[in-house]
Amino acid sequence: LGDVRRRARSAFLGLALGDALGAPVEFMTADEIRAQHGLLREMVGGGWLRLRPGQVTDDTEMSLCLARAIDAASGFDLRTVADRFAEWLRGGPVDVGNTVRRGIRRYLHEGTLAGPPADGDAGNGAAMRMVPVALATLGNGPLLAQLAVQQARVTHHHLLSDTASVHVGLLLHLAVTGHSLSRLRAASDALAAVHPGFRIEGYRGLATGYVVDTLRTVLHHFHRTRGFEECLVAVVNQGGDADTTGAIAGALAGAYYGPEELPARWLRKLAPALRAEIERLADRMVDLSPLARGE
Amino acid sequence: MKKVEAIIKPFKLDEVKQALSEVGIAGLTATEVKGFGRQKGHTELYRGAEYVVDFLPKVKVEVVVADALVAKVVEVIERAAKTGRIGDGKIFVVPVDEVIRIRTGERGDSAL
Amino acid sequence: MKKVEAIIKPFKLDEVKQALSEVGIAGLTATEVKGFGRQKGHTELYRGAEYVVDFLPKVKVEVVVADALVAKVVEVIERAAKTGRIGDGKIFVVPVDEVIRIRTGERGDSAL
Amino acid sequence: MKKVEAIIKPFKLDEVKQALSEVGIAGLTATEVKGFGRQKGHTELYRGAEYVVDFLPKVKVEVVVADALVAKVVEVIERAAKTGRIGDGKIFVVPVDEVIRIRTGERGDSAL
Numbered sequence: 001l002g003d004v005r006r007r008a009r010s011a012f013l014g015l016a017l018g019d020a021l022g023a024p025v026e027f028m029t030a031d032e033i034r035a036q037h038g039l040l041r042e043m044v045g046g047g048w049l050r051l052r053p054g055q056v057t058d059d060t061e062m063s064l065c066l067a068r069a070i071d072a073a074s075g076f077d078l079r080t081v082a083d084r085f086a087e088w089l090r091g092g093p094v095d096v097g098n099t100v101r102r103g104i105r106r107y108l109h110e111g112t113l114a115g116p117p118a119d120g121d122a123g124n125g126a127a128m129r130m131v132p133v134a135l136a137t138l139g140n141g142p143l144l145a146q147l148a149v150q151q152a153r154v155t156h157h158h159l160l161s162d163t164a165s166v167h168v169g170l171l172l173h174l175a176v177t178g179h180s181l182s183r184l185r186a187a188s189d190a191l192a193a194v195h196p197g198f199r200i201e202g203y204r205g206l207a208t209g210y211v212v213d214t215l216r217t218v219l220h221h222f223h224r225t226r227g228f229e230e231c232l233v234a235v236v237n238q239g240g241d242a243d244t245t246g247a248i249a250g251a252l253a254g255a256y257y258g259p260e261e262l263p264a265r266w267l268r269k270l271a272p273a274l275r276a277e278i279e280r281l282a283d284r285m286v287d288l289s290p291l292a293r294g295e
Numbered sequence: 296m297k298k299v300e301a302i303i304k305p306f307k308l309d310e311v312k313q314a315l316s317e318v319g320i321a322g323l324t325a326t327e328v329k330g331f332g333r334q335k336g337h338t339e340l341y342r343g344a345e346y347v348v349d350f351l352p353k354v355k356v357e358v359v360v361a362d363a364l365v366a367k368v369v370e371v372i373e374r375a376a377k378t379g380r381i382g383d384g385k386i387f388v389v390p391v392d393e394v395i396r397i398r399t400g401e402r403g404d405s406a407l
Numbered sequence: 408m409k410k411v412e413a414i415i416k417p418f419k420l421d422e423v424k425q426a427l428s429e430v431g432i433a434g435l436t437a438t439e440v441k442g443f444g445r446q447k448g449h450t451e452l453y454r455g456a457e458y459v460v461d462f463l464p465k466v467k468v469e470v471v472v473a474d475a476l477v478a479k480v481v482e483v484i485e486r487a488a489k490t491g492r493i494g495d496g497k498i499f500v501v502p503v504d505e506v507i508r509i510r511t512g513e514r515g516d517s518a519l
Numbered sequence: 520m521k522k523v524e525a526i527i528k529p530f531k532l533d534e535v536k537q538a539l540s541e542v543g544i545a546g547l548t549a550t551e552v553k554g555f556g557r558q559k560g561h562t563e564l565y566r567g568a569e570y571v572v573d574f575l576p577k578v579k580v581e582v583v584v585a586d587a588l589v590a591k592v593v594e595v596i597e598r599a600a601k602t603g604r605i606g607d608g609k610i611f612v613v614p615v616d617e618v619i620r621i622r623t624g625e626r627g628d629s630a631l
């Protein structure tokens with residue numbers, strides 16, 4: 001279990017690192033990034049949100065909402081999760097996705113924990129915040145699938161968002177429990193057999209907020225690179241929704257490569273209190289998991 | 296979808312904006328306008344002579360929202376913009392047939 | 408209730424306002440806008456060089472009134488704002504679902 | 520008849536105007552407004568200190584057109600105003616009951 005805990009921490013930290021590395025170039029094209037930064041390999045801050053170097057955005061903050069809700073309730077309780085999202089929105093966060101805002105607003109006004117199915121809900125805002133649910137359900141695949149969809153539908157009600165959220169959770173389960181790259185690849189190939197849109201081959205560099213583009217960007221670079229830093233640098237320099245592709249790639253690569261591969265110079269840029277809370281919550285999620293409880 | 300148009304006192308803009316963000320509304324457009332109403336203008340001194348300015352500066356706030364949110368938005372603006380003195384302003388609710396987000400082409404409620 | 412929106416020449420604002428108050432309409436909101444229409448812009452001299460300004464300053468007057476008054480208000484504005492030359496402007500009548508007076512919470516025709 | 524209201528980035532006004540005139544629309548009204556949305560404001564230097572302005576300057580373009588032209592006008596504005604980056608703006612379509620050309624008294628589609 002020691003190895004699982006180490007990988008769980010580096011998954012959650014990897015998420016934050018990917019978010020903070022990519023956010024300054026969110027919405028930029030690969031060419032614009034090359035013109036402005038050359039090859040982006042440091043925490044530079046700035047961007048359309050005028051961030052401090054190492055500052056995280058909604059990707060990490062919503063993941064923290066989920067982890068804090070699971071921590072406070074000593075387990076997954078959807079209304080507690082929705083309440084934390086609502087509190088976060090009221091606090092005036094640095095950025096909120098349009099679909100996320102619509103969903104939390106619906107919860108605020110109608111009290112419903114899921115919105116109606118909507119064609120416009122195939123964004124990546126639900127899949128980006130999967131780390132806490134993945135860690136808290138380690139050891140139980142069906143529970144992961146159930147809670148992944150529940151948390152997703154507070155803001156995004158779309159088959160592709162559901163599918164991507166469950167798949168990110170499954171890959172995190174496999175990586176945190178030490179499975180091989182080929183086992184992870186086989187899981188994604190199995191998904192593509194059912195949902196061809198998610199196939200890894202034939203990637204054309206689209207890194208938009210559409211969850212299929214997001215996941216293809218992450219998986220393309222994860223399987224072509226041989227290290228945490230190399231993977232994240234490749235993903236964020238693709239541009240587009242760079243903080244969110246960075247966050248998901250960071251979580252996956254963090255889980256797979258483990259804590260020793262997280263660059264110290266990037267970790268130093270994260271706010272110390274944030275880093276400490278992430279590590280505590282990662283441990284706590286694992287403690288609550290069926291795997292740790294021996295169920 | 297409806298457009299909620301509120302004519303408010305200029306110093307109330309921040310309060311209205313804050314109150315709307317508390318209920319999850321972030322997008323709005325504000326315009327500086329001149330108001331003529333029951334609240335008469337005021338006298339100003341200009342180059343030593345007194346003259347009546349018969350209008351008062353106001354701000355027009357426009358917020359387009361889904362139908363389900365109209366009543367809430369009106370209530371929130373009403374509460375935030377009210378001082379109880381003449382000239383607090385008016386809120387108009389106008390029907391909107393279609394909304395388009397220019398960046399992405401999204402239409403209808405998902406463009407809000 | 409309807410909103411009567413009139414785009415008029417700026418120097419006509421006082422006349423329009425005066426004409427409306429003579430038929431009992433005291434409340435209105437005015438906004439400085441730029442007009443592009445058949446009436447082309449004009450040439451201005453700026454630092455000795457001539458350049459074309461393709462827009463003309465206009466004023467948008469917005470008056471929300473009870474249905475029964477719409478025809479009268481349109482007629483009054485039309486007469487007061489007219490010069491007979493290109494660029495006199497346009498009047499648009501837009502439906503309004505609800506009106507709220509912020510100071511008192513009154514709704515509907517009694518808020519006008 | 521409908522009013523197409525578009526909130527766009529200020530530097531896009533000329534392109535939008537040009538694109539509309541290519542489909543035969545010459546009349547429009549533009550207003551300088553302040554936008555609050557997902558795109559954050561900007562920092563300005565004032566007396567040497569940097570401070571954040573949370574709104575962004577936008578332009579509101581209003582074009583009243585016959586029903587048959589609405590879809591075309593929306594499409595033209597959408598294409599001309601788009602940069603693909605946050606803050607491109609929104610287009611609202613609002614019903615219009617009546618249009619009057621002040622100069623001639625023409626009403627309905629012939630006033631457009």
Ligand SMILES: Nc1ncnc2c1ncn2[C@@H]1O[C@H](COP(=O)(O)OP(=O)(O)O)[C@@H](O)[C@H]1O
Pocket residue numbers: 302329330331332333334335351353380381382383384385433434435436437469470471472508509510519
């Ligand atoms: N019928 C109306 N149509 C459009 N705008 C109006 C109307 N009545 C009032 N207003 C706007 O509302 C503002 C406040 O109205 P006013 O009559 O002074 O105060 P109160 O509503 O408190 O009696 C005015 O300055 C004007 O901008």
Ligand SMILES: Nc1ncnc2c1ncn2[C@@H]1O[C@H](COP(=O)(O)OP(=O)(O)O)[C@@H](O)[C@H]1O
Pocket residue numbers: 414441442443444445446447463465492493494495496497545546547548549581582583584620621622631
């Ligand atoms: N279709 C329209 N939609 C919105 N505003 C318009 C429209 N047509 C004209 N306008 C406004 O009305 C003003 C006067 O119109 P213009 O065409 O110049 O004169 P006229 O109506 O006398 O032919 C313009 O400057 C513009 O502000």
Ligand SMILES: Nc1ncnc2c1ncn2[C@@H]1O[C@H](COP(=O)(O)OP(=O)(O)O)[C@@H](O)[C@H]1O
Pocket residue numbers: 321322323324325357358359360396397398407526553554555556557558559575577604605606607608609
């Ligand atoms: N619901 C709304 N009602 C009125 N105006 C809005 C609304 N949402 C956005 N706007 C206007 O549109 C502009 C652009 O919106 P923004 O949210 O920044 O970008 P995007 O639509 O690209 O996500 C804002 O600055 C604001 O003026």
Ligand SMILES: [Mg+2]
Pocket residue numbers: 023057058059095243244
């Ligand atoms: Mg983000």
Ligand SMILES: [Mg+2]
Pocket residue numbers: 026241242243244
């Ligand atoms: Mg993002």
